[in-house]
Amino acid sequence: MGCGECGGRVRKAETEAVCEDCGLVLSEDAIERGPEWRSLDEDADRRRTGAPLTASRHDRGLSTEIGFGTGSEVSGKRQRQLVRMRRQHNRARLESKAERNKLYAHTEIRRLVSVMSLPTSVRDQSCSLFSSAQSEDLLCGRSLEGFAAAAVYATCRTQSIARTMDEVVDVARASKEELKTAYDALNRDLGLPVGPISPTEYLPRYASDLGVAAEVESRAREYAVVLVESGRVAGKNPSGVAAACLYKAADEAGVPIKQRDAADLAAVSRMTVSSTVRDIETVE
DNA sequence: ACGATTATTGCGTTCTT
DNA sequence: AAGAAAACAATAATCGT
Incomplete structure (x- = not known):
């Protein structure tokens, strides 16, 4: 799929294929096959047929309306009937x-x-x-x-x-x-009755996913409580804090665990765990 | 009163030891 | 594999219209 003239890379645009090196237009396709409208929903399969679908409308914009235009004159009686029907x-x-x-x-x-x-x-x-x-x-x-x-x-x-x-x-x-x-x-x-999430709420699930002992989890819980009470985790992602506490507790218990594993579990980066672990150490 | 712009701070990336 | 630092993005606060 190289360019016939210079052998360069060929880039395919909407309607034509162009060589990136020499600019030779290799093929033209007069028919634009893309969707008529811009897709607002990445994974929607929009074709060129049918009415535009609207997710925010309950019926996706497909409901029936009784129109006003009639095309021909209608009697007053029929008009009143149509109003009622509408x-x-x-x-x-x-x-x-x-x-x-x-x-x-x-x-x-x-x-x-x-x-x-x-x-x-x-x-x-x-x-x-x-x-x-x-x-x-x-x-x-x-x-x-x-x-x-x-x-x-x-x-x-x-x-x-x-x-x-x-x-x-x-x-x-x-x-x-x-x-x-x-x-x-x-x-x-x-007005939902929701307060800030405590890192401790994530501990049981993460601990079991990580497969660490119950003592490690309870030690992690102590770290989490200390951290919260010291006000050091205000505004931080509680999920990441939970992962850090677990890592620190497991590490001290001699469990061979990588920061990376704890981080992945909480869907945060390795650095977040790392820096929070350091916070635990400074608070003590 | 609303909207835009700026400032702060946590977060992820990259480089280093 | 863990730590350090510059760059990034999101959120909150302030200013201007």
């Missing part, structure tokens, strides 16, 4: 809209809770949280998927079940931005 059609649609939204969101919440192996109490609370958001009109202009994910994340926060936002995003059908805006709205307008 009104009733819209009313019926509005109610089914909320119902369908709720059904869709609940299905999504069930899926999330299931793949994340969370208890059913989380599922139920997430669903009712979503319903609250819905009745407070928080959904308009925001994505349903984002709210479903945010409801699950928020429930974990209120129940002190240690899950990071990233962990939810990984399995959610929403981007991190969507989850964030939805969660912010939830937090602001519903």
